[in-house]
Structure formats: C-alpha cells, structure tokens
Amino acid sequence: MVGHMEYRNEKARQRYDAVVAVAPEVVVGLDFDGTLSPIVDDPRQALIHPEAPETLGALAAEVQAVVVITGRPARQVVELGHLEQLADSLPDGARLSVMGQYGHERWDSSSREFSSPEPPPGLQAFRDELPALLAAQDASDALVEEKGLAVAVHTRGLPHAKQTFLRLEDTLEEAADRHGLTLEPGRLVLEVRAPGMHKGLAVRAAIEEHHGRGVVFVGDDLGDLEAFEAVRSLRIGGLPALLVCSSSDEQEALAGLADVVVPGPSGVVELLTTFIADVAAAH
Ligand SMILES: [Mg+2]
Known part of the structure; x- marks a missing residue:
C-alpha cells in the first residue's frame, strides 16, 4: 500500500x-x-x-x-x-x-x-442587463465568459479581485433571482445558470x-x-x-x-x- x-x-x-x-x-x-x-x-x-x-x-x-x-x-x-x-x-x-x-x-x-439542452429562459435577459450591473459595481473590466447555458463573471486578474468578487456576489445573486436563475460562486468566479x-x-x-x-x-x-x-x-x-x-x-x-x-x-x-x-x- x-x-x-x-x-x-x-x-x-x-x-x-x-x-x-x-x-x-x-x-x-x-x-x-x-x-x-x-x-x-x-x-x-x-x-x-x-x-x-x-x-x-x-x-x-x-x-x-x-x-x-x-x-x-x-x-x-x-x-x-x-x-x-x-x-x-x-x-x-x-x-x-x-x-x-x-x-x-x-x-x-x-x-x-x-x-x-436549450438555454434556460431568463438567461438572455440577464445577459442584456449584465454590463450595467458590472458598471454599477466598478467591475466593467471583469472577464465575462459565455457558456451557452450559463454566464460566468471572473474577477481574477482585476486589481482588487477578491473585493470586486464580494461586491458582485450580492448584485448578481439578486439579478439571478429576478430572472429565475441561480448563482454559483467559485474561486474568483460568479456563474449564473439554470437552477435545479x-x-x-x-x-x-x-x-x-x-x-x-x-x-x-x-x-x-x-x-x-x-x-x-x-x-x-x-x-x-x-x-x-x-x-x-x-x-x-x-x-x-x-x-x-x-x-x-x-x-x-x-x-x-x-x-x-x-x-x-x-x-x-x-x-
Ligand atoms: Mg474546480
């Protein structure tokens, strides 16, 4: 062994x-x-x-x-x-x-x-709203990754990666809720996707x-x-x-x-x- x-x-x-x-x-x-x-x-x-x-x-x-x-x-x-x-x-x-x-x-x-499967309903509306959400949290430079069934926002590489992540977490969770989606936090990444x-x-x-x-x-x-x-x-x-x-x-x-x-x-x-x-x- x-x-x-x-x-x-x-x-x-x-x-x-x-x-x-x-x-x-x-x-x-x-x-x-x-x-x-x-x-x-x-x-x-x-x-x-x-x-x-x-x-x-x-x-x-x-x-x-x-x-x-x-x-x-x-x-x-x-x-x-x-x-x-x-x-x-x-x-x-x-x-x-x-x-x-x-x-x-x-x-x-x-x-x-x-x-x-097909992308979740609500994802396109969330996507449309995202640039304004990022701008409001001074995070327009975050890398937005398009995943087809989800959208991921990466704060890695930004000057204040952890602080920006924490600021965005509440904002994106609230927006995900409104669009019938769910927020999945990861290592300096916030992903919005279908629930369930x-x-x-x-x-x-x-x-x-x-x-x-x-x-x-x-x-x-x-x-x-x-x-x-x-x-x-x-x-x-x-x-x-x-x-x-x-x-x-x-x-x-x-x-x-x-x-x-x-x-x-x-x-x-x-x-x-x-x-x-x-x-x-x-x-
Ligand atoms: Mg992993």
Whole structure:
C-alpha cells in the first residue's frame, strides 16, 4: 500500500482500501478546473495537467467508468483535456465521459457526441442587463465568459479581485433571482445558470447509469460541495466511497470533508497513479 499519501485518519485509509477492493465496479468522478487543470488567469487557457490524460486512460482501464463532472461546457473540457485523442487510445470497454455544465451536457468516449439542452429562459435577459450591473459595481473590466447555458463573471486578474468578487456576489445573486436563475460562486468566479442541477445530482446519475458499486470523487471548489454531500450520504447507505480534495490557498471548504487532501492537480495525478498501482496489485 501507499506510504506517502496523506490520509486524514485511519478511517480514511480504510475507505481507500474499500474502493480499491471493488475498483472494477467503481465510478470515478473528477472536477476539471483546479482538479485536473491548474487555475490560470484566462479560463480559456486552462489546459489539463500534462500527465493527466495518460493517467485518466490508465484509470479508465481499471475502473467501471471515469466521469469528468464540471461546470464548464462539455465541449470545452473535451478540448482542454485532449479527451478526443485520449478516447482514440482507450482499451476496449474503457469508459470515459464528461458531464458538462453541472450535468446538463454530455459527451462520452464511445459515441463522441455532445448533447445539450436549450438555454434556460431568463438567461438572455440577464445577459442584456449584465454590463450595467458590472458598471454599477466598478467591475466593467471583469472577464465575462459565455457558456451557452450559463454566464460566468471572473474577477481574477482585476486589481482588487477578491473585493470586486464580494461586491458582485450580492448584485448578481439578486439579478439571478429576478430572472429565475441561480448563482454559483467559485474561486474568483460568479456563474449564473439554470437552477435545479448540481454536481450532487450529476454524481448520483453517473453512479446509477454505470451501475457503480463504489465511488471516488475529486474536487476543489464550492461547486463540488453537493457532490461531496451526495457521496457522503451514499457512503452512509453502505457504498464504498472516497472523497479527495485538490487543495488550494483560495478555497478551504472541501478539505475538512475529504478523506485525502492532495496539493492541486499534480497531487491528483500522483494520487490516481498510486490508486491505479494499488488496484493492479489487488486484482
Ligand atoms: Mg474546480
């Protein structure tokens, strides 16, 4: 077994061993930004960690399914993650998929097709109002990211990124409410999107669809909290489950809930590599 991994306690080590034991039937859910790719100033440049695609391929060969569960559009993650190329090299039967925009959008390595619902009603009206909302909070220079089913406002890169984020949070939440939308805060990003879907529902759907008999979930940010909660409640119901936090100075919320805390995407790759080796040794 692994020597250098930081478990929170003995229980966490037992949870790790329990998912290794059922690994061929485990669904591994992974967030993208801050988990598989380092956070960068321009979200369009958030390329996957260089060793992650190969690691995900090796992982997919050992477990039931690997599912990237992200707030990003599925298409972006497939591009930033080089997942088309990875799909070409997957062994027969290995399953890799993406649940984009918190589960609204889908892509998988066998069909290679994208599916996406219509944008939520109210999003266009919110979009039209946004420039005035930003101007009123002295945040006209914030990067506005168009996501199709959502709009994200990034304050990273602004002179007073955190203060601007806090000023905008109330304003955008109020506007989202008025338009029947929901606000999702993240690491210096505020996203406005359709209500009714979150990563907790997505991870449950992934487990159900793949008939998972165990789960590993890895995340770094507030948008992953619902997935952590869902996995914790499935574990109470008897499902072997491991929660991993990709840690950062910017967000501490998940670390206390995780069984294993690793230092960012390079730590995630290292953990998965160890997991793959332990699974290969055990099966
Ligand atoms: Mg993230």
